[in-house]
Amino acid sequence: MDAPATTAPAFKVNHFLPYAAVFSADVRQTLRSWIYRLWAFLSVAAVAGYLLYRFGAKNVGGIIQPAPELIHDLITWIVWGSITLIIVLTASAISGERETFRDAVLCRGISRTQYFLGKWHSRLMIVLTTYFALTFATALAAIMLLHNETLSIEGCFAAVAVVTAILIMIVTCSVTVSALSNTTVVAITLVWMALYGVGFLLSLLPNEYPSPDRALQNLPHILRGDINWHSISRIVSGALSVSLFMAVVGIFGFARKDV
Numbered sequence: 001m002d003a004p005a006t007t008a009p010a011f012k013v014n015h016f017l018p019y020a021a022v023f024s025a026d027v028r029q030t031l032r033s034w035i036y037r038l039w040a041f042l043s044v045a046a047v048a049g050y051l052l053y054r055f056g057a058k059n060v061g062g063i064i065q066p067a068p069e070l071i072h073d074l075i076t077w078i079v080w081g082s083i084t085l086i087i088v089l090t091a092s093a094i095s096g097e098r099e100t101f102r103d104a105v106l107c108r109g110i111s112r113t114q115y116f117l118g119k120w121h122s123r124l125m126i127v128l129t130t131y132f133a134l135t136f137a138t139a140l141a142a143i144m145l146l147h148n149e150t151l152s153i154e155g156c157f158a159a160v161a162v163v164t165a166i167l168i169m170i171v172t173c174s175v176t177v178s179a180l181s182n183t184t185v186v187a188i189t190l191v192w193m194a195l196y197g198v199g200f201l202l203s204l205l206p207n208e209y210p211s212p213d214r215a216l217q218n219l220p221h222i223l224r225g226d227i228n229w230h231s232i233s234r235i236v237s238g239a240l241s242v243s244l245f246m247a248v249v250g251i252f253g254f255a256r257k258d259v
Contacts, residue, residue, distance in 0.1 A: 018110040022118025030089070030126050039085040040130060043078055047138050050074060068155075068223035074138050075163060076216050078131070083170065084192065086127055090174035091187040093119040094254070112255045120175045120247065127171050128164060135160065152225030158232055159222045162215050165239035170195060172243040176250030180257065210235040 030036055054070060094116070139156070174191045181187035202211035215235045222232070 019114040019118050022110060022115055023122045026093070026119055026122035027126065030122065033089070035085060035089045035092075036126065036130075039082055039089065042085075043082060043130075043134055046077060046081065047074055047134065047141075050077070051138070051141055068220040071139060071159075071223055072216075072219040075135065075159070075219060078134065079163060079166070079216065083195070086167070086170060087174050087191050087195070088188055090123045090127070090171050091178045091181075091191050092184040093123050093175050093178045095178040095181045095184045095187045113251055116175075116179055116251055116254050119179075120172065120250070123175055124168065124171045127167055131163070131167060132160075135163075152223060155223045155225045155227055158227050158229075159219050161236055162219070162222070162232060165236040165243075166212050166215070169239040169243045169246075172246045172250075176246045176253075179250045179254040210238060212239075 050073070173195065174187070177191050177194075178184070178187045181190065199212055202209065203213045205211065207214070210231060212235075215232075218228075218231075221227075
């Protein structure tokens with residue numbers, strides 16, 4: 001009598017694993033890159049040098065700078081001084097790894113959407129985590145060294161939301177252009193020219209139109225608690241809308257691009 005046929009056990013496919021593999025691998029690779037370490041070192045050095053300068057001016061000359069102006073100067077320097085390095089760090093996410101991408105998609109069963117999302121989310125997490133850590137350490141050091149407590153908690157959260165939305169837009173645009181470009185140099189050039197060009201054009205519009213430059217200039221008032229929630233919501237929603245649109249363009253454009 002023939003033995004009954006045995007059926008092979010059914011394995012459930014976890015579609016999250018390819019995304020998680022790309023995400024974790026890119027986080028490790030980015031943290032070891034010299035561009036990220038240079039950006040972190042220069043940011044920490046600039047913040048530490050400026051805080052020591054203000055601390056010396058307070059103790060020697062009695063010159064005390066209000067905390068909102070101090071935090072505004074530091075955040076502005078961090079953002080504008082770091083944009084180029086952030087663009088280099090994020091615009092090379094996909095365009096700089098064409099050979100790795102071919103191997104991952106053709107041989108390891110990772111879809112292009114999973115690959116794009118893993119790269120995008122990893123670079124976004126690294127940039128925002130570094131920014132949050134640096135901002136928190138800067139504010140804490142400023143309060144401890146200068147003993148100037150004129151900051152509003154609500155204003156601090158509003159200021160962080162504004163800068164976070166701007167950084168999300170920059171990272172998303174950079175990763176999208178990286179996915180659609182063939183070389184890293186082209187991606188960096190396009191993102192740099194587009195961001196600075198659009199920012200300059202927005203700064204020429206009347207004051208009722210939100211722009212990243214005006215948002216950064218208004219940070220001292222926001223940090224004091226003088227918050228225009230309508231203007232902040234327009235800036236944040238506009239930056240997030242642009243980020244979502246660029247992410248969709250990147251996903252569909254990357255899915256149809258030749259390997």
